[in-house]
Amino acid sequence: MGFVLDGPSIPTSEVKDGEITRVIPKTRQQYSEADRKKIEKGYKANKLLLCGIGAEEFNRISACESAKDIWDCLRTAHEGTEQVKESKIDMLTSQYENFQMKEGKNYS
Structure with a gap:
């Protein structure tokens, strides 16, 4: 699930240029076996998400490139967004606080 939540794994290497160290993407020839396995897991996560959804959902996520993008979109x-979630929580809290038993009703 880490590949879905954390995003795609892009193998990188550190290159020192004097006192400055830069992180650059590796070329395919520089990939280690561990790098290849991480990339393969990302592709598998992508494929599982794509195969596990219907046509309507597929149209929604067809432009997504990584499993994380697909997951975030779905x-x-x-x-909903964080704002929508907070709105729903506020509405439900308000409904709960305003809940009253009707007169003459016995709920036991």
Whole structure:
């Protein structure tokens, strides 16, 4: 699940240029076996998400490139943004606080 939540794994290497160290993406020839496995897991996560959804959902995420992008898009579509979630919580809290038993009703 880490590949879905954390985003794609891009193998990098550190290159020192005097006192400055830069992080640059590795070329495919520089990939280690561990790098290849991480990339493969990312592709598998992508494929599982794509194969596990219907046509309507596929149209929603067809432009996404990584499993994380797909996951974020689906999550927003089904749960809403943080603002929408907070709004729902406020509304439900308000409904709960205003809940009253009707006169003459026995709920036991």
